[in-house]
Amino acid sequence: MMEKIKSTLVALCEEMTVSGYEYRAENKIRELCGSAFDEIRVSPLGSFVLVKKSKNKNAKRLLIDAHLDNVGMMVTDIKKGGFLSVVNIGGLDTRVLPATEVTVYGKQEIYGLVTSTPPHLRKAGADSVPKMDELYIDTGYSLEELEKIVTIGDPVGYRLKLTEMENGYVTTSGLDDKACVCAIIEAIKDVDRDELKYDIYVTVSAQEETGKNGSARSAFEIEPDIAIITDVNFASGDGTPEHECIKCRGGAAVDISSLTDRALTRNIIKLLKDKGIKHQIICEPGKTYTNNEGLLISGKGVRTAVLSVPLKNMHTPCETVNLEDIKSLKEIIKAIVTDGEL
Amino acid sequence: MKELLRELSLAFGPSGCEDGVKDIIKSYIEKNMPACGEVSCDTSGGLFLTLKKEGAPRLMICAHMDEVGFMVTHIEENGLLRFGCVGGIDPIVLTSKRVVSESGHRGSIIAKPVHILSKDERDKRPKIENMMIDIGADSREEAEKVTFVGEYFTFDSDYVEYGEGYVKCKALDDRLGCAIMCKLIKDIATGEVSSDYELHFAFTCREEVGYSGAFAATERIKPDYGIVIESKAVADVHGVSDQKKVCVLGDGAIVSFADLGTIYDRDFTRHIMDLCEKNNIKYQVHRIISGGNDSRNIQISASGCRVALLSAASRYIHSPADVVHYDDLDAIYEAIKAVIRRGN
Numbered sequence: 001m002m003e004k005i006k007s008t009l010v011a012l013c014e015e016m017t018v019s020g021y022e023y024r025a026e027n028k029i030r031e032l033c034g035s036a037f038d039e040i041r042v043s044p045l046g047s048f049v050l051v052k053k054s055k056n057k058n059a060k061r062l063l064i065d066a067h068l069d070n071v072g073m074m075v076t077d078i079k080k081g082g083f084l085s086v087v088n089i090g091g092l093d094t095r096v097l098p099a100t101e102v103t104v105y106g107k108q109e110i111y112g113l114v115t116s117t118p119p120h121l122r123k124a125g126a127d128s129v130p131k132m133d134e135l136y137i138d139t140g141y142s143l144e145e146l147e148k149i150v151t152i153g154d155p156v157g158y159r160l161k162l163t164e165m166e167n168g169y170v171t172t173s174g175l176d177d178k179a180c181v182c183a184i185i186e187a188i189k190d191v192d193r194d195e196l197k198y199d200i201y202v203t204v205s206a207q208e209e210t211g212k213n214g215s216a217r218s219a220f221e222i223e224p225d226i227a228i229i230t231d232v233n234f235a236s237g238d239g240t241p242e243h244e245c246i247k248c249r250g251g252a253a254v255d256i257s258s259l260t261d262r263a264l265t266r267n268i269i270k271l272l273k274d275k276g277i278k279h280q281i282i283c284e285p286g287k288t289y290t291n292n293e294g295l296l297i298s299g300k301g302v303r304t305a306v307l308s309v310p311l312k313n314m315h316t317p318c319e320t321v322n323l324e325d326i327k328s329l330k331e332i333i334k335a336i337v338t339d340g341e342l
Numbered sequence: 343m344k345e346l347l348r349e350l351s352l353a354f355g356p357s358g359c360e361d362g363v364k365d366i367i368k369s370y371i372e373k374n375m376p377a378c379g380e381v382s383c384d385t386s387g388g389l390f391l392t393l394k395k396e397g398a399p400r401l402m403i404c405a406h407m408d409e410v411g412f413m414v415t416h417i418e419e420n421g422l423l424r425f426g427c428v429g430g431i432d433p434i435v436l437t438s439k440r441v442v443s444e445s446g447h448r449g450s451i452i453a454k455p456v457h458i459l460s461k462d463e464r465d466k467r468p469k470i471e472n473m474m475i476d477i478g479a480d481s482r483e484e485a486e487k488v489t490f491v492g493e494y495f496t497f498d499s500d501y502v503e504y505g506e507g508y509v510k511c512k513a514l515d516d517r518l519g520c521a522i523m524c525k526l527i528k529d530i531a532t533g534e535v536s537s538d539y540e541l542h543f544a545f546t547c548r549e550e551v552g553y554s555g556a557f558a559a560t561e562r563i564k565p566d567y568g569i570v571i572e573s574k575a576v577a578d579v580h581g582v583s584d585q586k587k588v589c590v591l592g593d594g595a596i597v598s599f600a601d602l603g604t605i606y607d608r609d610f611t612r613h614i615m616d617l618c619e620k621n622n623i624k625y626q627v628h629r630i631i632s633g634g635n636d637s638r639n640i641q642i643s644a645s646g647c648r649v650a651l652l653s654a655a656s657r658y659i660h661s662p663a664d665v666v667h668y669d670d671l672d673a674i675y676e677a678i679k680a681v682i683r684r685g686n
Contacts, residue, residue, distance in 0.1 A: 130434070
C-alpha cells in the first residue's frame with residue numbers, strides 16, 4: 001500500500017501547480033482517479049471536484065477538501081544578460097532562495113537559478129537576508145532569445161524531484177498539500193460504492209496559498225452537509241517547539257478548534273478510538289489557517305472538521321513528510337466515509 | 343570533454359576524500375594514454391602523470407580534485423545531524439538544499455523555520471551553527487544505523503546544461519580543471535597536440551581546506567613553470583555594476599596578476615596574454631584582488647617556481663549550483679595548448 005501512496009505522491013509532485021495554475025494538472029488528476037469516481041469536473045476558479053455517490057438515495061453530502069496549489073513566483077521583468085525579476089505567489093521565505101533551482105513556465109519550460117552574490121563581493125555589512133527584489137532568475141539566455149520564450153506574468157516553480165530519505169520520509173516542495181490530496185484520492189479509490197455512507201464530493205482545490213479562494217466557492221455549488229478539510233500542519237523536528245505542533249510518524253491529527261464543529265470532531269475521535277486507528281490531537285484555539293475558515297461560512301454555513309498531516313519545513317523546497325502519516329490519513333478517511341456517525 | 347566533466351563533477355570527493363575522483367581520472371588516462379607516460383600517486387593523495395622530455399624546461403599543470411562539502415560533527419538525540427563545512431561555504435546557499443552522504447543516504451539542510459523566527463532573526467542571514475542535516479531519522483539510534491560522526495556529505499546536485507552554453511552542477515570547482523587536463527592528455531596521446539616542455543600533470547587534493555597536495559607535488563616535481571587551472575568566484579549577475587562583476591561568464595579564460603595568496607609571474611602571464619591575442623583566444627583579466635588557490639602553495643614550495651593562473655568565471659561557486667560557461671573552458675584549453683608549443 002505504501003508503494004501505491006508513494007507513486008501517487010510522486011505523480012502529483014511532478015505537476016507544476018503554483019496558485020492560479022492548478023489547471024495544468026487536470027490530465028494527471030483524471031489519470032490518477034481512473035474510473036473510481038462518477039464525475040470529475042473543474043470549477044470556475046480551477047478547483048477539481050471529484051464526485052462519488054453512495055447507493056443510499058438519502059445519503060448526506062460529505063465534502064472532503066485538500067488544496068492542490070503551492071507557493072511559487074511570477075515573472076515581472078526580463079533583464080539584459082538573461083535575468084528575470086520575479087515576485088512571490090503566496091508566502092515565500094527568501095532565506096531559502098539563493099542558488100535554488102527553478103523552472104520557468106514560458107512558451108517552453110526553461111531551467112533557471114535564483115541568483116546569489118559571493119560574500120566577498122557583496123556590499124560591506126550586508127548580512128541581511130536578500131529581499132525578493134534583490135534576487136533574479138538566471139536563465140543563461142540573451143535578452144533577445146529570452147524575450148521569445150518568456151512573457152511577463154509567466155509562473156516560476158521549484159525544479160525538484162521527490163527525494164526518499166530514511167524511515168519512510170520523503171522531501172520535495174508542494175507536499176503542502178499534495179500529501180493530503182494523495183491520501184484522499186487513494187482512500188476513495190479503495191472504497192466500494194456499496195460501502196459509502198455519504199455522497200462524496202472531493203474538492204482538490206485551487207488558490208489556498210493566496211487567500212483560500214478555491215474551496216469555499218466550490219462549497220456554494222455543492223451545498224455539503226458536512227465538510228472535512230485536510231491540510232498539513234507544523235511537525236516537530238525542524239525546531240518548532242513540541243507543544244505547538246504534532247509529531248511525524250504519530251499518524252494524522254484531528255484538530256480541535258473554536259472554528260470547527262465540536263460534535264463532528266468528537267464523533268470522528270470516537271470513531272478512530274473505537275476502530276483502533278492511530279491518530280493524534282492538535283489544539284488550535286483560534287484559526288486553523290486552512291480552507292476551513294472559508295468553508296464554514298459558505299452557503300448557509302457548514303459543519304466542519306480539520307484533519308492534519310504533520311509536515312516539517314513548511315513552504316520551503318525541502319518540505320518533509322512521512323509516508324506512514326499519509327497512510328494514516330487515508331485510513332482515517334476510509335473509516336469516516338464507510339462507518340462515520342457524523 | 344563535456345561527458346568527462348559530467349562524470350567528474352558528479353563524483354563524490356570532498357577534501358580529504360578524493361579517491362572517487364582519482365579513480366575516474368586514473369582510468370581515463372590509462373585508457374587514453376596507454377604507453378606514453380607514467381601515472382603515479384603519492385602519499386599526499388595526489389595523482390601525477392609525467393611526459394618525459396630530456397633537456398626541456400619542466401612545466402607543471404595543476405588542478406585540484408576536491409570539492410567543498412560537510413562533515414557530521416554530532417548526532418542529536420532527535421536524529422538530526424550537526425555538521426561543519428569542509429572548505430568555505432556561504433551560509434546563505436545552504437538552507438533547504440539537498441545533500442548526500444558518502445554511503446549514499448540523502449537528506450536536506452534545515453534551519454529554524456521562518457514561522458518561529460523573531461522579526462530580528464528573520465532579517466539576518468542564517469548561521470551554519472543553527473543548521474542541521476535531516477536524513478529522516480527520529481532518534482540518535484536511527485541516525486547511527488546509517489551515518490556516523492565524521493562521515494562526509496556533499497551537495498546532491500545534478501548536471502544541467504542550460505541557456506546558451508552554460509552548465510550547472512556541484513563541484514565544477516575544480517573538476518573543470520581536471521577535465522581540461524584530461525582532454526589535453528588525450529590529445530597529446532593521439533598526436534593532435536604537441537609539447538615542447540616536459541609536462542607534469544598534477545591532480546591535487548585538499549585545496550579547499552588550504553593545506554593542499556600542491557606542496558608535495560611541487561617538492562616532488564620541482565618544475566620551472568606552473569600553470570594552475572581553477573574556477574573564480576564572480577558576481578556576474580543582474581544588479582551588480584560592471585566593475586563589481588569582476589569577470590563575465592563566456593568572455594574567455596581569466597588571467598590574474600594577483601590574488602590574496604599570490605602575485606603571479608608577470609612575464610609568464612603577459613606571455614599567455616600575448617599568445618591569446620595572437621591565436622584569437624578569448625581572455626579577460628581578473629579585476630579584483632580576492633581569493634586564492636593552489637598557486638600560492640606551488641610558489642612557495644621547493645625552490646619556488648614561476649606560476650600563472652587560468653580560470654573560468656563561476657557564478658554561485660561553492661553551492662549546489664556552481665555555474666560556468668563552456669566557451670570559457672574551451673578558451674582555457676586553447677590557451678594552454680598555445681603555451682606548450684614554444685614555437686608560438
